[in-house]
Amino acid sequence: MKSVIPVTVVDIKVACSQCNLRELCLPFGLDPNEIDQLDELVGSRRKIKRQQHLYRSGESFEAIYAIRAGSFKTDVILEDGRDQVTGFQMTGEVLGLDGISTEHHSCNAIALEDSEVCVIPFNRLEELSRTVESLQHQFHKIMSREIVRDHGVMMLLGSMRAEERLAAFLLNMSQRFTARGFSPSEFHLRMTRDEIGSYLGLKLETVSRAFSRFQEEGLVAVQQKHIRILDTPGLKRLLNHHAA
Amino acid sequence: MKSVIPVTVVDIKVACSQCNLRELCLPFGLDPNEIDQLDELVGSRRKIKRQQHLYRSGESFEAIYAIRAGSFKTDVILEDGRDQVTGFQMTGEVLGLDGISTEHHSCNAIALEDSEVCVIPFNRLEELSRTVESLQHQFHKIMSREIVRDHGVMMLLGSMRAEERLAAFLLNMSQRFTARGFSPSEFHLRMTRDEIGSYLGLKLETVSRAFSRFQEEGLVAVQQKHIRILDTPGLKRLLNHHAA
DNA sequence: GGGCCCCTTTGATCCACGTCAATACTGTTT
DNA sequence: AAACAGTATTGACGTGGATCAAAGGGGCCC
Known part of the structure; x- marks a missing residue:
């Protein structure tokens, strides 16, 4: 099953201090001097084309x-x-935390579109976070956030019905786009119905039908992958007003 | 919804070095001197009676x-x-990691039986793990392990049928009992059918029926909460031989 | 040691979502 | 601009697990 993964390594210096994502990412909470130290550690960037793997399950964990x-x-x-x-990740978010536990990755990471990542060698990150307290703390927060997120997904998969799951998904996407300075109400989904379905524990047909239903009810305007949320409170109501 | 939580704090010194769980827990990989430092940090133990909360969602995170x-x-x-x-935890496992992210707990932790925990103040743990590399690394592994475990549960909730979920659950319990020196094939479950069901995304009746089915097929002997696994390979076969 | 409550089991029926199938849309390639 | 492949929508039907209901155990408290 092994195949050659085409990789582009960009050897220009990366500057976290210049990155507009730093408020969402590892540098959050660091002072300028500390960010410089982090910069030195981020050795390279890697470009990953759509549909290509950043890493595969079983590969040894380095970064x-x-x-x-x-x-x-x-x-x-x-x-x-x-x-x-198990998840969709956007700019500023961190990938690969699953690998720390066994020194091998336990899932696959695949680009949904042509993408670029900063490579952070893990042993060097541990080293630096021993001297930079704020980096240590931010890293712990990022790991913990992932655990909390996973619990949310378990709630969704274990206790919600199809339309609730999709509503939760859309609200979550909206919130994350907002945090990145995009419109809260209008965005392009980069994943297919099948991928959304897999994430939500549903078949693609069920996802499609739920979208159609939301459209009929005037909650959203759906045109393939382009989504316009018309009634955010309505979507939220779907989530909480469940006759237990 | 707030209520007084009866707590017993035991003020005797705890010794990780003497603890037979140290191979499963935070001290794993530390040398004797490092374990002593960890000992100093573990301030107290707390006894929690059956059904009582160790912490509640919303409470501020300290340890x-x-x-x-x-x-x-x-x-x-x-x-x-x-x-x-979202999970069942056994001896040597760590609770509370969800709280790091927002400084507030995001779930409830409830004792399934009369229990006892070692309280590890988090700021002191971060402090010590800045000087003790092996502790830092073990802590990161524990957090990562939780993420990997959560992905497994997502797989279970998103893609498996009822009997597969229960088989996976039983095999997981068996493996964890084994790691603690108990029988791999015979154990007492401390949780109700309803709690198992909630964890597995099923109703308690479905859990009960699946147990009965396993019993009929000679896979396990079930007597209320007492489980004897008779055919481990049979349970494993249930998991993987799914006609996709 | 008796009584009560919670937990579990089992049966009958229902329904949300899965499955199977046909058609339509979009963007890409030549 | 035509042809194609991947993606999405929609309909008809089937089913696994939920729901509703009733009865039987066990453990725990007084």
Whole structure:
């Protein structure tokens, strides 16, 4: 199953201090001098083309990756071929934390569009975070945030019905686009219905039908991957007003 | 919803070096001198009676907890009352990592039986792990392990059918009991069918029926909470031989 | 040691979502 | 501009697990 992964390594110096994502990413909370130290550690960037793997399950773990541009999905595949999308990641978010535990990656990370990541060698990150307290703390927060996010997904998969799951997904996407300075109400999804379905524990047809339903009810305007949210409170109501 | 939480603080000194759980817990990989430093940091133990909360969602985050005796569940509760069990924790496992992200706990931790935890003040843990490299690394591994575990649960909730979920659950329990020196094939579950169901995204009736089915097929012997696994390969086969 | 409450099991019925299938749309390639 | 492949929508039907209901155990408290 191994295949050659085409990789582009860009050897120009990266500057976290110049990065407009620093408020979302590892540099958050660091002072300018500390950010410079982090800069020295981020050795290279890597460009990943759409549909290509950033890393694969089983590969040895060397670095974590901060998304500089583009977006990714992570998935887990069972022996029998079933797969589950475990997350979608956007700029400023960190990939690869799953690998720390066993020194090998336990999922696949695949670019949803042409993307670029900052490569952060993990042993050097641990080293620096031993002297830079704010970096240590921010890194811990990022890991913890991932755990909290996962619990949210478990809630979604374990206790919500199809339309609630999709509403939660759309609201989450909206919020994350907003945090990146994009419109809260209008955006392009980079993943297919099938990928959304896998993430939400639904079949693609069910996702499609739920979209159509939302459209009929005037909650959103859907045109393929282009989404316009028309009634945010309506979507939120869908989530909480569940007759227990 | 706030209520007084009865707490017993035991002020005797705890010694990780004497603890038979150290191979599963934070001290793993530390040399004797380093373990002594960790010992100094673990200020107190806390006894938690069955059904009592170790912490609640919303409470401010101060410490993480290593389970010294007993077991716990963690759950998340939505406004409308729906709740989802996000995990069951056994001795040597660490609770509270969810709180790092926002400085407030994002789930509830409830004892499944009379239990005891070691209280590890988080700011002091960060401090010590700045000088003790092995502690830093072990802590990162523990957080990462939690992320990997969560991905496994997402797989389970998103892609498996009821009997597969229960088989995966039983095999996981068996493996964790084994790691603690107990029988791989015979154990007492400390949680109810309802709690198992919540964790697995199923109703308690479905869990009960799946147990009965396993019993009929000679895979396990079930007597209430007492489980005897009769055919481990059979359970594993259930997991992987899914006609995709 | 008796009584009560919670937990579990089992059966009957229902329904949300999956499955199967056909058609339509979009963007890309030549 | 035509042809194509991947993606999305929609309909008809089937089913796994939810729901509703009733009865049987076990453990715990007084």
